[in-house]
Amino acid sequence: MLQRAKLLFLMALALPASAQKNAAEHPQVTDIWLVFKTHFDLGFTDLPENVFQRYRGEMMDGAMKIIDDNAKLPPEKRFTWTVPGWPLSEQILGPLQTPGRKQKIEKAIREGAIAVHAYPFTTHTESLDYEDLVRGLGFSSKVARAYGLPLPISAKLTDVPSHSWVLPTLLSHAGVKFLQMGCNPASQYPHVPPLFWWEGSDGSRILCQYTALYGSEIKPGADWPCRNYLGMIMTNDNEGPPSKEHLDAILQKIATDLPGVRVHLGTLDDFARAVLKENPKLPVIRGDMPDTWIHGILANPRETSVARRARPMAPALEGLNTQMKIWQLPVGSISGPLAKAYEQSLLYAEHTWGMNAEYGPRYSYGEDWKKWMREAEAEPVPVNGDYSQLKNSSARHPETGSKRKWLHSYDEKRQYMMNAAQIVDGELAHHLELLAKSVGMEGKRMVVYNPLPWKRSGMVEIPWKKGAYFLARDVPASGFVSFSEKEIGQTAGATSSVSTLETPHFSVVFDLKKGGISSLVDKKSGKELIDSSQGYVAGQFLHERFSSNEVGAWFNQYSRIKDGWGLNDLGKPGMANAAQVPYLAVTPQNWHIDIAGSDAADIATLTPTDTRGLAKGYKIVFTFPKHEGYVDVEWSVDSKTPEKHPEGGWLCFPLAVKEPVFTVGRLGGIIDPSKDIIAGTNRYLMAVSSGVAVTRADHSGVGLSPIDSPLISLGEPGLWKYSEKDMPRKAAVFVNIYNNMWNTNFPLWQDGSWSEKVRIWGIDGKTETNQALVGNAWEARLPLLTGAADGPKGSLPARREGLAVSRKGTLVTAFGDNPDGAGTVLRLWEQAGEAGDITVSFPEKSKFTKATPVNLRGEVAGKSVSVTHGKLRFALGAYQPASFLLE
Known part of the structure; x- marks a missing residue:
């Protein structure tokens, strides 16, 4: 991805000092x-x-x-x-x-x-x-x-x-x-x-x-x-x-x-x-080897948010489609559209996110960058939208070639993820609407589908009443429950604009200067969850503007090539020095609060009176469900101001946990960052799959799951920082919501409107930490889904069980047409680090009698086992996948 001319070939021919020996020494x-x-x-x-x-x-x-x-x-x-x-x-x-x-x-x-x-x-x-x-x-x-x-x-x-x-x-x-x-x-x-x-x-x-x-x-x-x-x-x-x-x-x-x-x-x-x-x-x-380039994915915050939500929905769609076939509803195979969605999702995760910044305003800042942008936007759109034949424009030679082509390359990358989401969201909407039409209930009704393989309750938005929520209780594993319009109802509660709130689960104090929660007492445990003495409040939006000091310090520690393409690609050549543009940490001040209550939740909405020129507007919404002790924090921006100077945004969560132990739910397994990170990789910023638990010696503490942005820093904000040994000391989690740290082939600025949601909850110490993290986090990432219908009733019962697993914390990542050949594939992936026997219960009316173990490429990997009375039992190791071909 980086410019190297013939460097790689020449380095292959040139031998390092350790290899400058004759054959006899080898x-x-x-x-x-x-x-x-x-x-x-x-x-x-x-x-x-x-x-x-x-x-x-x-x-x-x-x-x-x-x-x-x-x-x-x-x-x-x-x-x-x-x-x-x-x-x-x-x-x-x-x-x-x-x-x-x-x-x-x-x-x-x-x-x-x-x-x-x-x-x-x-x-x-x-x-x-x-x-x-x-x-x-x-x-x-x-x-x-x-x-x-x-x-x-x-x-x-x-x-x-x-x-x-x-x-x-x-x-x-x-x-x-x-x-x-x-x-x-x-x-x-x-x-x-x-x-x-x-x-x-x-x-x-x-x-x-x-x-x-x-x-x-x-x-x-x-x-x-x-x-x-x-x-x-x-x-x-x-x-x-x-x-x-x-x-x-x-x-x-x-x-x-x-x-x-x-x-x-x-x-x-x-x-x-x-x-x-x-x-x-x-x-x-x-x-584990956290990616030292992972900051790049938050150069596209909107599309990365779309990816974060759409990717786990693809297996959910597949499972729903398979079960609706079992329930004899008129749905066809979705293996073709689903394969395309997975391909487009992968193309978005491929490591190049646009054309080389040499073709864009790599060296331009301030007025020079704004002039470059005006010239790019003034260029005519090519005939038939065909950018491929346009000549590249170089930042060093802007008078030749197309600037618009470089900008277009970023749009092409973004489109991969939008294509994937469009397929998954469109098919899900169609399936859920058909499911709602098919339940045995007349008139206006809503069906609530649970995409996880364990029973749960949760809040859902009422499909015909935007902004109104309903608590759906005890939705069965991978199954559904139906509700009539009359059952749903909706009782509005009182509204207020005070800075304190009592909910069934929390006592809350809001900080209206910084825009967040300064005190969150868990009524069940009596413990304070937030430590505002760290200088932040929970849910606070923090914007950092970096100076040449931070950029230079990181570059000198991280880059092995200190000039030429190494500086151009990893550094920020051309930016003003720190005396001209110093480091600045900014939070909009003086927030207004509105609190509204209902049967389902208390919702506090905060808006600032001054955005400090960073955007047209901001909003932070804190949702406190009545049924369970968690808080959803949703930050949104209206028309962020584009800026090429190095910057980044965070949501801050300072936690009241002394001598904290961090448990991080990463892709592939849960890690302790004090023990499980290989030196030379990223200790300051990493992507999480499920979330983070921050706990005390008695295993109580706070859990957090970022729903839209996967990137978190522990202890302190982690942009423009690199260390081979550093470990987090403060009990704080920072969720990155945008950055322009890259200077190679990621977007060099962010603008527009989008939102980021994070869920936090108290951990009482009675449940094993991994289970407390994984179950709550995946319920945040895979919410209950709804479909609506109006008219005559269908043939399905109002409630039905679906595919279930006996151990909470094990995901079903595939249940549908085998992508490697004929048959139906079932794939589970253990998330909580627990080994032992597990039972899969198939949906009513399924006819599976035999399961053959296969590997992740569909090759037979063991002897077939029987499916008895609709149940499959087998041993599943900690963090292991298990795949079966079903007959």
Whole structure:
């Protein structure tokens, strides 16, 4: 993703000091496996459609030429080009490929000259949800199955420095044996051995090579631990395969420096099989690697919020569709639309979010930036909306090319997530409306559907009365309850504008200067949950404007390249110095409050009298349900003022917990950040899957789940900070709601209107911390869903049970058409770290009698078990997935 010209190839030829030794000092290395790949960027170098055209055309022609040139050599000397799953499946072999070229490519795939690895492309992994990751493996599987090849057992990630430890669990349970991860040359990277076993939170292990470059040096370092060595030869971003001259230079270098060592041109799978057969003694690294680039996803706060809500709704939609078939309602298969939604969601998580900032106002600030924007907006929209043929405009040479094209590249990236949400939301609305029409109740009614596999109660908005809420009690697991208009009713309570509030669960004091809650006493425990002495109040909106001091300090700690493209891509060249524009932390002052009560909830709405020029308006809504002890905090902005100078926004939650212990629900497992983060990765900012618990020695404390933005900092706001050792000391959680920290290929400013919601609750210490976190957090992320109808009654009962699991905290991530073949797939994923037997109860009228264990790519992984009296019992490990094909 970063600009490197020929740097990567030259660094592969130049040997590090540790490797400047002769072959005699490496007696253990007998075989070098050379694997060739180009780094795939979805955009960055150009608009995606131009990148795809290049992959389909000239790249493949280049690959086929070198393949043909080497065709007469012995098999181990023949060139093989490795390609990630999605571009090979959907573009190179896709419907826009020419028939003649496709025929040549297919021949090369069958003969092994073009190889696919298991992963779709490089992702901001921790921003995704579980089933997105699983479906992403399907692109490579599709290619392998289409051409009669075994599924690939290796995967490659490039550029993004670090990834969630969901990867060893995901890949191991998919039958993948080896992962090669390569960092870009400028960023810091995890402190891990060159070859190791990476152990996931569930105990799964995968063989890993980590390199501080895209690929690896040609010659092994002195610390290489085994006889087989991987030379991962990478060409530049979207550059294509190496030339014959490059290949010859590499082979000559090896022959000179390592005489007698056998050289194999092959695949990642070839290397993996060789090392696994060798079975060397390797270190085991158990821990998480939070992404040091993860701040980038909040450069698009609206679309990231859409992603956060839509992604868990895709499995919910699939499960509802399957159950409605079981209940004999007239719904068809949604496997096609759902596959498209998962693909579009994955494309949004791919690590490039627009074109290189060299084509935009990278160096412009203040009036220069505003002038650039005016010129871009004044450019005519191209005929038929076709931006692909426009010439790029460089920030250094703005007089040439199109500025609007650069802006358009960000819109194209945003559209992927909007496409996914449109599919999921549209299908859900259709299904819920049909379900409401089908229940045995006449007249105006509402059906409430529970997308989680355990029973719960919750507030829902009345479909025909916006802003009015109703408490739906005891909605069965994955089932529904119906309510007539008369049953729902709606009794409005008193309204007031005082700064205190008594609810069934809390005593509340609002701070109308900072705009938040200064005291929140949990009536059940009698404990204060908020510590305003930290200088913040709960729900407070904090805006930071950063100076060159913070930017420079971070850059000097983080970047390994201090000038050139390293400075341009990671720093903020051209910004004013700190004397001209100092650091500033701002919160709008003097908030007005309105409190309204109803049967379902008390709702306090705060609005400021002065936005400090940061936006047209702000609003923070605190919702206190009557049925349960939690608070929903929803911040919204009207027309945020765009600003290119480094800035960021937060929602603040200072918590009254002494000597805090942090429990963070990450993708792949719950972590203790004091123990489970691998050095060199992100300690200041990370994405959460479920939420965060902050507890005392007696396990009581506060839980928090960010519903729209997944990014949190612990102890203090974490933008423009990097440390290999720092640990949070204060009991505080900060939810990031926007930032423009990136300077490469993420949007450089934020504007417009959007909202961010966070749920907080007290933890009494009686329930195990993980359970207290996971159950409440997933009820926040997957709310009860509603459909409405009016007219004659249908044939379904007013209430029905759906798919249920016996252990709260285990998610159902798939229940529908098998994406890897025929049949119905059921997939569970344990979230709370509890191992033991679990029972799945199928919906009434289901006819499943047998369940065959399969891995995450649909391969049979065990003996079939019986489904008896509608129940499936099996052992499920902590943080493990389990998949079954149902018959």
